[in-house]
Every structure is written in C-alpha cells, then in structure tokens.
Amino acid sequence: MTGKNHSIGSKIWFVVLATLVAGVGAIAQEAAYEAPPTLSASEILAPAMLRGEHHEVGEGVTSDGYMNFFTINSDYGQFEAYGELALAIRIQEITALAELDELSKTKVFADAVAKGAMSQVTSVKEFAEKPVETMKGMPGGVKRMFKRAKWNVEEGVEVAKDLSTSESGDGSEGDDESTSEKTKELAKEGAEASEKYAKKYFGVSRSERRWAEKLGIDPYTSNEVLTREIKKVAKVDAAGSFGVRLAPIPRIPGVSYVQDINKLVWSTHPRELRELNLKRLAEMGSSEELAVRFLDNAWFSPSVQTYLVAALGDLEGVEKRDVAIEQAAAAVSREEARFFAQAVAMLAGFHRNSSPIQRLVGGARLPAGLTADGRLVFLVPVDDIFWTEGIAEAASGSYSEAGGDLAVTSREAWFRGGVSARCRQELEESGWLVFSEVDFSSEESAGTRG
Secondary structure, three states, X not given: OOHHHHHHHHHHHHHHHHHHHHHHHHHHHHHOOOOOOEEEHHHHOOHHHHEOOOEEEOOEEEEOOXXXXXXXXXXXXXXXXXXXXXXXXXXXXXXXXXXXXXXXXXXXXXXXHHXXXXXXXXXXXXXXXXXXXXXXXXXXXXXXXHOOOOEEOOOOEEOHHHOOOOOOOOOOOOOOOOHHHHHHHHHXXXXXXXXXXXXXXXXXXXXXXXXXXXXXXXXXXXXXXXXXXXXXXXXHHHXXXXXXXXXXXXXXXXOHHHHHHHHHHHHOOHHHHXXXXXXXXXXXXXXXXXXXXXXXXXXXXXXXXXXXXXXXXXXXXXXXXHHHHHXXXXXXXXXXXXXXXXXXXXXXXHHHHOOXXXXXXXXXXXXXXXXXXXXXXXXXXXXXXXXXXXXXXXXXXXXXXXXXXXOOOXXXXXXXXXXXXXXXXXXXXXXXXXXXXXXXXXXXXXXXXX
C-alpha cells in the first residue's frame, strides 16, 4: 500500500471506528434509563373500570413513566384520560351522559320544543357522531414537575414570575429579561389571567350547577360533550317545571374527593367560591398578591382550586403553607394542576394519619413535608413510576437539594402507585427511602418499602 493509500485507509478506519464508538455510546445512553412500557388495560384495571354498559377502555395503555394514558370508547364518543383517577372520573361522566340521553327522550323535552324553549333536541348519541373531544395523543402530562426550575434561594420556593408559560401549556421557559420589562409583562399577564379565568368559569349558571349535583359530577369538567348536555338540560329546566328525578350514580373508588368538594362547589357561585378560597388562603398566612396569582391560574378549575385549598386547610398547624401556593401558581397545564392538588392532598393525609408535618419545604416543583424528627417526605401521586431521565434528574437535582439548609435525617419518596425494581434500586442507591402503593385516606394507610 502506498503512503497515500495508507492515509486514505486510515481515515476510513477512523470513520468506521468513530461510528462504532458513537453507536455503542448511544446504546449505553439508552440503556441508562427505562423505556416506559405499553400496558394492557385488562391486566391493570378492575372489571368494572375496564368495561360497563356504555363504555370500554382500549386495551393498549401508554405510560410516560409517571402516569397511564387511556382511551375510552363509549356510546357517546371517544374520550381520553391521563391517569387512573382521571379515568374513574371519565367513566362516571359517561354514566351521567347515559342518564341525560334517556332524559332527552322524555315528554318534558318534547314539550320544551313545542313551546319554543328549544329549536330541536339532538340526542347525546347523535351529537357524539361528531365528537367534540377528539384524540390528540399523549398530553404534555407531568414530566415538567420533575425538571429543574428557577428558585428563590432565600425562600427556597419557585419564582413563578420568572417562568414564562405559553397558552398551550408546554411549560417552556422564556429568556431572561430585565426586571422592569418582566414587571410590565407580569402586570399585563396578571390582568389577562384574571379576565381569562372569569370568562372560562364565571358563566356556569346555578341551574347547570344544580344538574351537575343531580348527576354527581364536576360542573367545571373539561368533558365538552357533557358540558353541552348539561347546558341543554339546564335550558329546558329554565323553561318550566322539571319534575324528573334521576337515579343515583354509583360512587367509583378513587373519586370520593370530587364528591366531597363538589358539595360546596355545587351550591356556590364561582365568584363567591373564589372569594371564599381567597379568605381561607389569607387565614393560612398567604399574601393577597400570591393568593390572587394562584386563583387567576385558569388551569385550576374552581373545583380543583377548592380541593387544593381544602387540602392545605387539612395541613393545620403546618408552617410555610405558602410554599405550596407559590408552586401551584406556576402550573402550566390542567394535568399539572390536578397532579399538584393530589400531591398536596397526599401530604395532608400523611400529616393526619402517619406523621405530623411541621413545615412545608420548597426547592422542587412539588412541596416536601418536614417532620419533627427531620424526615423530608415527598408525596407523589403517580400511577406507576420508572427510572426515566426525568426521575434521575429529580433524584440528583432539585428534589435532593430541597431543604439543604435544614437538619434532614432522611429523604423519603412516597408514591401512590407502583415503582419499578430498577427505579427503586436507583433511588435507594442515591440515598432515598422509597415507599409504593401508598394510601393515606385512613388511619390504616400503608406503603410498601422494598
């Protein structure tokens, strides 16, 4: 081989070798984390949840490493549910749609059309032929809850005003700006947020709330098919006497919090409900500016806001509850808002039925509770959790750094759902105590460790 050919050959082998090394590196990087699996609905759901008279859950269930994503085929269209709790709520709403479908066939509705109260009555099934809620694939979900954020070093809580949230709720962070420019932007965003919130929720009428109560569902549901049907029946109801009594809808395990909070939500105008929540937050020590910022976040419906405020109220005697309000105000999607509210409710359950919490601690996107003996506990309402890049980042980043200036004796992660063997091993090797299948709804609550 000549010198020139030898040089060319060396370059070729270098390229081949570099490609092989890059390939091996990519494989090693990929193997560093778990790929969330595709699950089978028939294997993870109770029979009553899997299918009923008016619905059937699709067999393929996607996981994002934190929550399960379900599709539900029903007599009234196809629906989505992000998380098992959301699935239980959707199934209950489908039962409500079945009740309303039967109601639309009654003489009361026929008389309403005859009297001109309504131009026509379209059955729920007919409307569902052009479903409002179409499949969009896996939502943004709660991944952002485990990412590093910008923090107020002195207070240890997330600075929501340093986060720029898009209308789509993708959680992207804006570029750094000058203080004056950011202040002006925040003032404008605050006014727009307040107007957006009022427009979105204050129009729900007393009659609509009353029918939501009869059906046992959330009057501020994101289920557009159900919202349309409730508006329709409320309009007919307003045209005259409505003596129809609906059969009670069975309670579905996992949605008891909706039933309890809605007792207040059903009977109270959303504007009055907001004032009540503002008063309760002030009693917990929140500033008006912070409380308003949280209450103006339209990703929290009046129902979820009330649920979160009630959970904070259950943390009676716990210091620094404003940490959770600050974090909640930074939510950028409906999924994050619900997830956060459930996390605080789990903390309240831990406080009542396991170990009293002295104070809340910031530093991550979810609040931690510090017990008298120095245990720092995070309550995480996942369906099932795997060793993803996000969890690895959380375990070694902001979640491990939270409370760094406090006398912490242990760091504990309490997961509502299951934890993969790999995830448990990695977390424990990083110094975390891990508990799974947690339920703090009663004094007999328990979690599994190891």
